[in-house]
Every structure is written in C-alpha cells, then in structure tokens.
Amino acid sequence: xxxxTDKILQVRDMNIHFTFGGGxxxxxxxxxxxxxxxxxxxxxxxxxxxxxxESGCGKSSTAKGVLQLYKPTSGQVLFKEENLCDLQGEAxxxxxxxxxxxxxxxYASLNPRMTVLRIIEEPMKVxxxxxxxxxxxxxxxxxxQRVGLNPSDIHRxxxxxxxxxxxxxxxxxxxxxxxxxxxxxxxxxxxxxxxxAQMIHLIEALxxxxxxxxxxxxxxxxxxxxxxxxxAVMYLGIIVELAAKEELYARPLHPYTQALLSAIPIPxxxxxxxRTAIALEGEIPSPLAPxxxxxxxxxxxxxxxVCSRQTPQWREVAPGxxxxxxxx
Amino acid sequence: xxxxPMQNQQQAKPILEVHGLIVRFTLRDGALIAVRNVSFDxxxxxxxxxxxESGCGKSVTFLSVMRLIPTPPGKIDAVxxxxxxxxxxxxxxxxMRRIRGNRISMVFQDPMSSxxxxxxxxxxxxxxxxxxxxxxxxSLDDRCIExxxxxxxxxxxxxxxxxxxxxxxxxxxxxxxxxxxxxxxSILLADEPTTALDVTIQDQILRLIRDLTRDLGTASVLxxxxxxxxxxxxxxxxxxxxxxxxxxxxxxxxxxxxxxPYTQGLLRSIPRVxxxxxxxxxxxxxxxxxxxxxxxxxxxxxxxxxxxxxxxVAQAPSLEPFAPEHLVSCWKAADAHQHG
Ligand SMILES: Nc1ncnc2c1ncn2[C@@H]1O[C@H](COP(=O)(O)OP(=O)(O)O)[C@@H](O)[C@H]1O
Ligand SMILES: Nc1ncnc2c1ncn2[C@@H]1O[C@H](COP(=O)(O)OP(=O)(O)O)[C@@H](O)[C@H]1O
Ligand code: SF4
Ligand SMILES: [Mg+2]
Ligand SMILES: [Mg+2]
Numbered sequence: 125x126x127x128x129t130d131k132i133l134q135v136r137d138m139n140i141h142f143t144f145g146g147g148x149x150x151x152x153x154x155x156x157x158x159x160x161x162x163x164x165x166x167x168x169x170x171x172x173x174x175x176x177x178e179s180g181c182g183k184s185s186t187a188k189g190v191l192q193l194y195k196p197t198s199g200q201v202l203f204k205e206e207n208l209c210d211l212q213g214e215a216x217x218x219x220x221x222x223x224x225x226x227x228x229x230x231y232a233s234l235n236p237r238m239t240v241l242r243i244i245e246e247p248m249k250v251x252x253x254x255x256x257x258x259x260x261x262x263x264x265x266x267x268x269q270r271v272g273l274n275p276s277d278i279h280r281x282x283x284x285x286x287x288x289x290x291x292x293x294x295x296x297x298x299x300x301x302x303x304x305x306x307x308x309x310x311x312x313x314x315x316x317x318x319x320x321a322q323m324i325h326l327i328e329a330l331x332x333x334x335x336x337x338x339x340x341x342x343x344x345x346x347x348x349x350x351x352x353x354x355x356a357v358m359y360l361g362i363i364v365e366l367a368a369k370e371e372l373y374a375r376p377l378h379p380y381t382q383a384l385l386s387a388i389p390i391p392x393x394x395x396x397x398x399r400t401a402i403a404l405e406g407e408i409p410s411p412l413a414p415x416x417x418x419x420x421x422x423x424x425x426x427x428x429x430v431c432s433r434q435t436p437q438w439r440e441v442a443p444g445x446x447x448x449x450x451x452x
Numbered sequence: 453x454x455x456x457p458m459q460n461q462q463q464a465k466p467i468l469e470v471h472g473l474i475v476r477f478t479l480r481d482g483a484l485i486a487v488r489n490v491s492f493d494x495x496x497x498x499x500x501x502x503x504x505e506s507g508c509g510k511s512v513t514f515l516s517v518m519r520l521i522p523t524p525p526g527k528i529d530a531v532x533x534x535x536x537x538x539x540x541x542x543x544x545x546x547x548m549r550r551i552r553g554n555r556i557s558m559v560f561q562d563p564m565s566s567x568x569x570x571x572x573x574x575x576x577x578x579x580x581x582x583x584x585x586x587x588x589x590x591s592l593d594d595r596c597i598e599x600x601x602x603x604x605x606x607x608x609x610x611x612x613x614x615x616x617x618x619x620x621x622x623x624x625x626x627x628x629x630x631x632x633x634x635x636x637x638s639i640l641l642a643d644e645p646t647t648a649l650d651v652t653i654q655d656q657i658l659r660l661i662r663d664l665t666r667d668l669g670t671a672s673v674l675x676x677x678x679x680x681x682x683x684x685x686x687x688x689x690x691x692x693x694x695x696x697x698x699x700x701x702x703x704x705x706x707x708x709x710x711x712x713p714y715t716q717g718l719l720r721s722i723p724r725v726x727x728x729x730x731x732x733x734x735x736x737x738x739x740x741x742x743x744x745x746x747x748x749x750x751x752x753x754x755x756x757x758x759x760x761x762x763x764x765v766a767q768a769p770s771l772e773p774f775a776p777e778h779l780v781s782c783w784k785a786a787d788a789h790q791h792g
Contacts (some may be wrong), residue, residue: 286739303492316505317677318756321735323723343651350723350733369729387655388725389680393704395726396684401655407620 131202131339132305133190138199141171144412157411159185160197163360163439167305172331172338174352174369175382176345181358187307190339191223192216203305208224212288219250224298226327228310230290234282234297240268240299241278244297253301267296270333271326288319292326299330307339312347322353344410345388349373354444355379359413360419363438367445377447379424418450426451465537466493467638467671468517472531475512479525484743486512488695494671495640499662501682501703502675503718504692505740510675513692514641518556519548536638554584559631559661561644563624567616573627574612577634584635599630605658605674622653626660633664640665641677657684678748679722683707689713694741697771701778711780713757751782759784 142161160182167173175183188194190201192208203210203219211219224247227233234243244264254260265275271292282290291311298306309325312320328351331338342348348355349369356366357378365378376382381401390396405423408416415422421431428451435447475487486544487509502510515521516528518541534541539730543551550557560566568576577596581587587595593612600608603626616624625645632640642661646654658674662685665672674686682689683703690700691712699712700784710716738756741748750758754764763783772779 178652183607286738316740317679317718318505318721318736319739321723321733322737323734324723324733345651346723346725349725349729350731373725373729383652383724388653389658389684390656390724390726391679391683391707391722392720392724393683393727394706396680399654399684401659404652407503407622422491 130169131166132169132204133339134200134201134202135163135165135186135190136200138163138186138189138201138211139197140367141197145223155412158361158414159411160189161414163358163363164199164363165337165356165363165366165388167337169304169337170335171354172340172352174348175339175341175358176343176348176355176360177274178343178384180408180411182361182411183343183358184309186358187225187309187339187341187450191220191225191307193225207212217251221247221253221301222303223304223305223307224301225309226291226295226298226306226311227295228313230287230294230314231282233294234290234322236282238280239279240264240273240293242298243282243293244268244278244300247297247301251301263300264296270299270323270330273298280356286319288315291315291323295326297331299334299336303336305339307338307341309341310343311340313342313344320347327351331358346386357384360408360414360418362421362448363446364449365445365447367447368444371442371445375445377441377445378449379426379451379452380418418448455480455614464495467496467536468494469532469534470513470517470530471533472529473513473516473533474529475509475516475521476527476529477525478527479672479744482744485742486517486695490692490695490697490698492690492700494673497666497669497671498688499665499672499674499686500675501686501689502692503677503679503682503689505677506738507691507743510645510692511661513677514643514673518558518641519543520552542780545754553580554635556639556641557637559625559628559632559640559642559645560648563618563621563628566628567624569616571615572612573614573616573619577627577631580631581634590666595634599634600627602633602664603627604656605629605630613714622647624658625649625653627662628665629657633668633670637670640670640672641675642672644677645674646699647676647678648680654681661685679718691718694743694748696752697779698753699779700771705775705778709778711774711785712753712782713759713784714753714782717756753782759787772786 137161138160142157142159144155163186177183185194189196196209208219223446228231241264244267245260248254254263264278268275268277273292315323340351352369355369355372356363359380365381376385383404386402388444415433417434418436421427436450438446438448440446441452473487473490476483476485478696488579504510519743521528530541574596578592579599581592581595596612597608600611605611605623605626615649626628646657658681661672674682676682686703688702689706693714699715710719717736721736736756741752750768769781769783771779774780774785
C-alpha cells in the first residue's frame with residue numbers, strides 16, 4: 125500500500141442543506157435540514173478513511189457531496205486540488221470518471237434487465253475510456269476475474285447471482301473505468317457474516333492492486349476498524365472526532381465516540397460480562413432543529429453549562445487527533 | 453463438581469420440546485426443505501440463542517412452532533412438538549391463538565409490521581391486555597403505564613396517546629416488548645429484534661430483553677445473525693446452517709471450544725473492535741447452498757469446509773454429543789481444533 129502525504133481529496137467546510145416546504149411554514153420560515161453542516165477532512169492518496177455514525181447522521185450525504193451527486197450548498201471539495209463545486213458539464217464528467225461509488229444494496233444499483241457485460245460496460249461508454257467494443261469486453265472480462273467471478277458470468281443477469289456476487293459485480297463496474305478515489309457506502313452491511321469477510325478482503329486487495337483511495341462508510345465500527353487507516357465519527361451532520369484508527373479505538377475522546385464504542389457487543393462471553401455500556405440519554409434529535417451549542421449535549425453524560433451555550437471548536441488535541449468537545 | 457445451572461435445568465422439564473422438525477415448501481419452481489430434522493428443548497427461564505446466516509431456517513423453525521407457516525405452500529412434519537406438555541402438532545386454531553397471545557409472545561425485526569398504524573399505542577396495549585388479563589378502566593391504564601415504564605419509556609402517559617409512526621424505531625421496539633411481556637408469557641421469541649436499529653439502541657434493547665426475561669423467569673429465544681448479540685445475553689446457543697442445527701452448546705463453551713468448522717469459521721471471520729486492528733480476518737470461501745436449486749447429499753457445509761473428506765460429501769453427519777451438553781454435527785468434530 126502506498127500512502128503518501130499527497131492529498132487526493134480535501135473537503136472544506138462542506139454544507140449540504142435541504143430546504144423543505146417550498147412555501148412558507150407557519151413560523152414564516154422555510155424548514156432547512158442541515159444533513160451536512162460544515163464538514164472538513166482530507167483523504168491521502170492510497171489511504172482509507174472510515175466514516176462512522178448512526179443512521180441519519182449524514183454519511184451518505186457526505187459521500188454524495190464529495191461526488192457532486194448532491195451539489196453542496198457551500199464549501200469546497202478539492203479533488204487533486206481542483207474544486208469540484210466549481211465544475212459543470214464536461215469538466216465535471218471528466219473528473220467523475222476518477223471517482224466511483226460502491227453501494228450498500230448491490231441489487232438496487234444493478235439494472236435487472238442488463239447482462240453483467242452491459243452493466244460493467246456502461247460507465248466505460250459514458251466516460252469513453254475504451255476505444256471499441258472489443259477493448260471494452262476485454263476490460264470487462266479482466267474486471268470480473270479481478271473481483272472473483274468467472275468470464276462466463278458476463279452473459280448472466282443480476283438475479284442469477286447471490287448477494288455477495290452482486291456486490292462483486294458492483295465493484296467491477298465501479299473499478300472498470302480505473303478510478304482513483306472510491307466511495308464505499310456501507311458496502312458490506314447487507315451481506316451475511318461469512319460473505320462479509322470475503323468482501324472486506326476483496327476491497328482491501330483491490331485497494332493495493334489499483335492504488336485506490338477509499339472513503340469507507342459504515343455504521344459498523346468493527347468493520348471500519350479493520351479496513352481504515354483513519355476514522356471520522358459523525359453525529360447529526362458534523363464530524364465530532366477524527367484520528368488514526370489505533371488512536372481512536374484505544375483513546376476515544378469525544379463522549380459520543382466513547383458511548384458508540386461501548387455499545388458494541390463482543391463475540392466473547394467473558395469480555396461481554398465485563399463490558400459496561402455508556403448509556404446515551406434520550407434519542408437523536410431531529411436534524412431540522414439541532415440542539416444549540418454542542419449538538420450532542422442533550423444526550424451527553426458529561427455536559428456542563430457551556431455545552432448548551434457554545435459550539436465547541438474543532439481542535440487538534442494530539443498529533444492527528446481532532447475532536448470537537450468543550451471538555452477535552 | 454458443582455452442577456452447573458444448565459445441569460439443573462436439564463433435570464427440570466422442558467417447556468418446549470421439538471423433535472425431528474422438518475419443514476418443506478412446495479413452490480412453482482420447485483420444492484425446498486427449509487428445516488431438516490431439527491430437535492431441541494427449551495427449559496423454563498433459560499435464554500436460547502439461535503444464530504446462522506439468512507435463509508438457514510431460523511425463522512421458519514420458530515414460526516413452525518407457533519404454527520404460523522402458511523400450509524400450503526408449507527408442510528410441517530415432526531416426531532414431537534410440545535409446549536408445556538401440550539401437542540402443538542394437533543392443536544386447533546383456537547388453541548394456537550390462545551397460546552400465541554398468552555403463553556408464547558413474539559417480537560419481530562420490524563415493529564411496524566405488528567403495530568396498527570391508525571391506532572394509538574394505548575389503544576393497542578389496552579386491547580391486548582384486556583383480552584388476556586381481563587383488566588379494565590383505571591387498573592388497565594395503570595398496567596399499561598407500568599409496562600411502558602418497565603421497558604424504559606419516559607413519560608409513559610404521553611406515549612399512550614402516540615401513534616406508532618410518531619415514535620422512533622427503538623421506542624417502537626420497546627413498546628413491542630412491553631406488549632409481548634404484558635401477559636407474563638412462558639416464552640418470549642425475539643426474531644432479529646435489533647437488526648433494524650442503530651448500535652447504541654441495539655445494545656439497550658438486547659439488555660432490556662435479557663434483564664426483563666430474567667426478572668420474570670420467562671424463557672427466551674433470541675434469533676439473530678449477530679454472534680456478538682448472543683454472547684452476553686444467552687445461556688445456550690444453537691448454530692444453524694442450511695436448515696440444520698450444526699452445533700449446540702452452552703454459550704461460554706460454544707465460544708471457547710467451537711467444534712463445527714462452520715462455527716469456527718464464523719467466529720474467526722468477524723472483525724472485532726476489541727482486538728488489534730492488524731489481525732488478519734479469516735474468510736469462509738463460497739456461499740451457503742441455494743436450497744431451491746441444489747440438492748444436498750452429504751454435509752451441507754462440505755463444499756466450503758477446510759476439513760472435508762470423502763465421507764463428508766457422501767453422507768450427512770447427525771447431531772451427536774461431543775461432550776456433555778455439547779452437540780456437534782460433523783464427522784471431524786474431534787479433529788476440529790480451533791486454529792488461529
Ligand atoms: N435527498 C434528500 N432530501 C431530503 N433530506 C435528505 C435527503 N438525503 C438525505 N436527507 C436527510 O439528511 C439526513 C442525513 O441522511 P444521510 O446522509 O442519508 O444519513 P446516513 O447515510 O448517515 O444514514 C437525514 O435526516 C436524511 O433524512
Ligand atoms: N413462506 C415461504 N414460502 C417459501 N419459502 C419460504 C417461506 N418462508 C421461508 N422460506 C424459505 O425457507 C428458507 C429458510 O428461511 P428462514 O427461516 O426465513 O431463514 P432465516 O434463517 O433467515 O430466518 C429460505 O430458503 C426461505 O426462502
Ligand atoms: S462434516 Fe465434514 S464437511 Fe461438514 S463440517 Fe464437518 S468436516 Fe466439514
Ligand atoms: Mg447512508
Ligand atoms: Mg429470519
């Protein structure tokens with residue numbers, strides 16, 4: 125694996141807001157849902173950055189903002205120093221080839237009426253990466269083999285495959301246009317345990333073979349720990365903590381990260397007997413009305429008066445370890 | 453040696469006995485055997501975990517016990533299926549309805565499918581309790597509030613007036629648990645009760661089920677694909693694969709000395725947050741058989757098994773005692789030391 129200090133991706137203060145109502149609400153204002161509310165991070169070439177958090181915290185929106193599938197309301201997404209938010213049309217399309225996505229539900233993302241050949245070939249046509257049909261076909265065959273399928277599979281349809289094999293097809297399609305950055309949005313969450321491990325291995329092997337950089341999204345902190353170099357924790361539209369994975373799992377600093385880690389059941393009864401979960405008070409508030417100050421404060425066991433009044437700064441508290449909490 | 457709690461239980465009479473359960477489905481494009489010769493006992497007050505990957509027959513096994521499998525296309529056969537001494541194979545529809553409402557309660561993955569979206573939580577709880585306990589008026593309301601309180605719902609009086617869609621998934625599942633336990637059942641069946649929930653909520657719900665059933669002395673069955681979820685919450689575990697039980701043991705033993713290569717493989721292929729990140733994950737090759745398209749001759753796990761020999765392919769092993777309370781269905785159980 126070749127991680128260097130080149131930043132393939134720099135996300136700067138990205139906001140993705142959805143406005144509801146069209147018309148005016150009773151209060152005289154439009155409702156604004158801040159799905160992503162000022163997110164910044166870097167991704168180094170060859171690196172895997174894990175993005176974790178509970179459902180609705182904005183992981184997928186962040187992914188889509190990076191790929192410009194959602195146009196960020198504001199902020200910058202620098203892909204190899206070029207701000208994607210400024211690009212349109214042909215210029216954006218050219219950049220997009222270099223950034224592909226792998227989805228959670230391989231079935232929903234594969235056209236059931238297309239053969240594997242056509243599915244994998246399609247992005248190659250869109251991005252005109254290969255001259256003619258023969259070259260495309262050769263590339264398709266190479267890709268299916270790389271992901272562990274048989275060349276003869278290219279004439280079959282998605283429904284003829286198991287969930288794990290469909291995910292392999294999705295991966296082959298994403299990688300066929302030789303991207304440099306791949307956003308993986310819950311790629312193993314829908315798979316069975318014994319298939320999950322195969323897929324994790326494949327995703328790791330392909331990273332090394334093609335020197336890919338991954339933004340790897342999952343709600344499963346164990347999977348993220350396994351596959352990532354650094355990990356960012358999201359809560360209600362913001363990143364609350366980011367660190368190298370060894371550091372984050374050994375020394376979580378944000379009370380939310382601590383609670384999240386303490387809630388994971390360990391497949392070992394002896395360890396389980398000792399585990400005490402940090403209880404989170406209440407529930408995740410509506411993203412339409414995030415709490416003032418630190419948005420985690422209503423659920424935080426350590427909160428103090430300042431927490432509800434002031435938004436905590438995003439600070440580097442140890443080399444490479446960033447956190448947004450008043451008490452750290 | 454002191455008798456373990458399990459041994460004490462074994463001397464008690466099981467509350468649920470299933471022997472030789474076979475469930476077939478006849479479908480337009482073929483027939484499949486979803487459950488093949490499954491036998492187990494459930495003892496009063498014990499907590500049984502049922503683990504295995506999707507399609508291995510976990511739900512069908514317990515839906516058959518509850519006689520909730522549509523027949524046709526399904527067909528249930530068993531040598532014995534008894535609840536509290538009563539024959540479940542012969543029970544009338546009316547008897548089964550009574551058992552389901554009163555004696556064996558169920559909680560599913562998706563509470564929305566069991567709740568009526570147009571009725572308030574209070575209305576639905578009151579109906580259930582009225583039917584089973586014959587309470588009314590003020591004492592009925594008090595009982596509802598007490599139950600919601602017990603499952604950790606704050607401001608229960610207010611929640612009674614809510615509609616299901618106004619509650620989060622975690623709260624809805626708490627309501628389901630409250631309703632399931634409202635009639636003091638002998639058994640609580642929980643089928644993937646936390647699969648749709650977030651990590652922090654999952655843990656809370658699993659602990660809730662464990663603690664409440666323990667307090668009430670209710671036997672529980674926790675069906676899940678998550679081995680972590682059963683490690684801290686069950687007394688015994690059975691592992692299923694392709695319609696069969698492949699291993700059954702007290703929980704600590706199953707994790708410490710798994711003997712079926714499938715159980716071993718599963719345990720080694722789960723990434724763990726408590727282990728160094730550099731650990732290489734084992735992965736089981738291949739995929740479970742497609743029950744509809746493949747006929748299984750020998751051991752169903754043989755095509756994926758690192759220890760498989762000729763005998764494994766030719767003949768299916770049966771579930772045999774390997775050690776006291778530890779049953780394994782594998783020709784090589786004695787050789788299958790856990791490696792790595
Ligand atoms: N296209 C959209 N329109 C309106 N709201 C959206 C849209 N996409 C996401 N959201 C909202 O943004 C928030 C974050 O969603 P998402 O990014 O999907 O979270 P995650 O992937 O972490 O589960 C949620 O409240 C969700 O309902
Ligand atoms: N009503 C049904 N009709 C036909 N096949 C069914 C039905 N219910 C379950 N099956 C099949 O039985 C097998 C076992 O299913 P199930 O018990 O639901 O698995 P799981 O272990 O995931 O709970 C699967 O192959 C499934 O497709
Ligand atoms: S019976 Fe054979 S194939 Fe089946 S699990 Fe045991 S060793 Fe493997
Ligand atoms: Mg998502
Ligand atoms: Mg099921």
